[in-house]
Amino acid sequence: MNVIHRRGWEIPEHRATPEHVFLNRRSFMAATGAAAISLSPTIALAQRAGEAPDPTIDLYPAKRNERYTLDRPLTDEKINLSYNNFYEFGFSKDVSRAAQALKVRPWTVKIDGMVEKPREVDIDQLIRAMPIEERLYRHRCVEAWGMTIPWSGFPFAKFVEYAKPLSSAKYVRMETFLDPATAPLQRQPFYPWPYVEGLTIAEATNEMAFLVTGAYGKPVAKVQGAPLRLAVPWKYGFKAVKSIVKFTFTDQRPKSYWETAQGSEYGFWANVNPKVDHPRWSQATEEVIGTSNRVPTLLFNGYAEQVADLYKGMESERLWA
Numbered sequence: 001m002n003v004i005h006r007r008g009w010e011i012p013e014h015r016a017t018p019e020h021v022f023l024n025r026r027s028f029m030a031a032t033g034a035a036a037i038s039l040s041p042t043i044a045l046a047q048r049a050g051e052a053p054d055p056t057i058d059l060y061p062a063k064r065n066e067r068y069t070l071d072r073p074l075t076d077e078k079i080n081l082s083y084n085n086f087y088e089f090g091f092s093k094d095v096s097r098a099a100q101a102l103k104v105r106p107w108t109v110k111i112d113g114m115v116e117k118p119r120e121v122d123i124d125q126l127i128r129a130m131p132i133e134e135r136l137y138r139h140r141c142v143e144a145w146g147m148t149i150p151w152s153g154f155p156f157a158k159f160v161e162y163a164k165p166l167s168s169a170k171y172v173r174m175e176t177f178l179d180p181a182t183a184p185l186q187r188q189p190f191y192p193w194p195y196v197e198g199l200t201i202a203e204a205t206n207e208m209a210f211l212v213t214g215a216y217g218k219p220v221a222k223v224q225g226a227p228l229r230l231a232v233p234w235k236y237g238f239k240a241v242k243s244i245v246k247f248t249f250t251d252q253r254p255k256s257y258w259e260t261a262q263g264s265e266y267g268f269w270a271n272v273n274p275k276v277d278h279p280r281w282s283q284a285t286e287e288v289i290g291t292s293n294r295v296p297t298l299l300f301n302g303y304a305e306q307v308a309d310l311y312k313g314m315e316s317e318r319l320w321a
């Protein structure tokens with residue numbers, strides 16, 4: 001008999017609360033159809049074959065910054081790589097194979113807007129100009145699950161120094177690649193592609209904001225947002241924009257992908273607060289992926305000491321998801 005055993009961390013269907021459920025059924029069916037095509041193993045393998053080794057491989061594992069410690073074990077790498085959100089490649093958590101279609105070299109990062117000098121920089125040149133270190137961070141998805149990940153990368157503050165924004169710039173807007181030929185869901189017009197996120201310059205230069213180039217002691221995997229993704233662990237996971245191609249410094253508050261798609265549920269700030277429920281579910285606890293535990297969610301995901309000052313005097317703002 002063929003019995004399917006559900007592992008503890010696989011959230012049963014009826015409890016899953018994906019960000020995209022507001023989509024109407026017709027659009028959803030169209031999108032899942034497209035995703036199925038991308039899962040074809042021949043497409044995935046063809047892309048993988050002939051790919052050169054990552055040119056920054058010598059930088060990993062990077063020296064760990066011991067300042068950042070965890071209250072629970074690290075999530076197993078295999079689990080982290082098999083339970084992802086990367087909607088460009090599909091709405092399921094099982095997008096790792098589909099994401100192999102992403103070509104991460106050559107990769108150019110554009111820096112524009114209110115900067116001394118707009119420019120384009122090759123990703124390897126950028127990575128080598130930055131001080132790479134490892135940090136153990138929590139991650140809390142708005143869908144009420146969490147993981148703990150050893151990221152490698154560099155402080156966002158170092159990148160801001162490198163980018164040289166004008167003093168009049170107040171925000172940094174980040175954009176994911178736009179390539180419908182590679183990412184099947186980007187062929188669906190009902191979502192506001194490309195994925196966009198934003199931070200204030202004060203948030204971006206806070207010590208916690210981290211630009212990720214590696215994970216688990218090696219270059220960051222495609223499904224994790226290679227070659228450059230954001231980690232802002234006091235915010236809900238959707239702020240952590242993947243596969244970034246552009247940083248724009250601006251004095252206009254960026255409108256994020258999720259705010260455009262569903263502003264009543266997702267806003268600009270999206271800080272973690274267990275006391276403020278999502279309109280459709282409680283944020284009080286989280287499933288620890290890879291275990292069968294559910295634990296209380298902490299204010300600012302446990303990083304209040306580092307970030308709470310950023311939000312002083314902002315009681316009139318909608319700060320939570």
Ligand SMILES: Nc1nc2c(c(=O)[nH]1)N[C@H]1C(S)=C(S)[C@@H](COP(=O)(O)O)O[C@H]1N2
Pocket residue numbers: 019083084085086087088139140141142176195223224225236237238239240241242243
């Ligand atoms: N470009 C892009 N970035 C993204 C997403 C996405 O769908 N597309 N999903 C976000 C969400 S909702 C989460 S929880 C995290 C998931 O990161 P992980 O798959 O490495 O755990 O990526 C965020 N960044």
Ligand SMILES: [Mo]
Pocket residue numbers: 085140141142143236237238
């Ligand atoms: Mo998320």
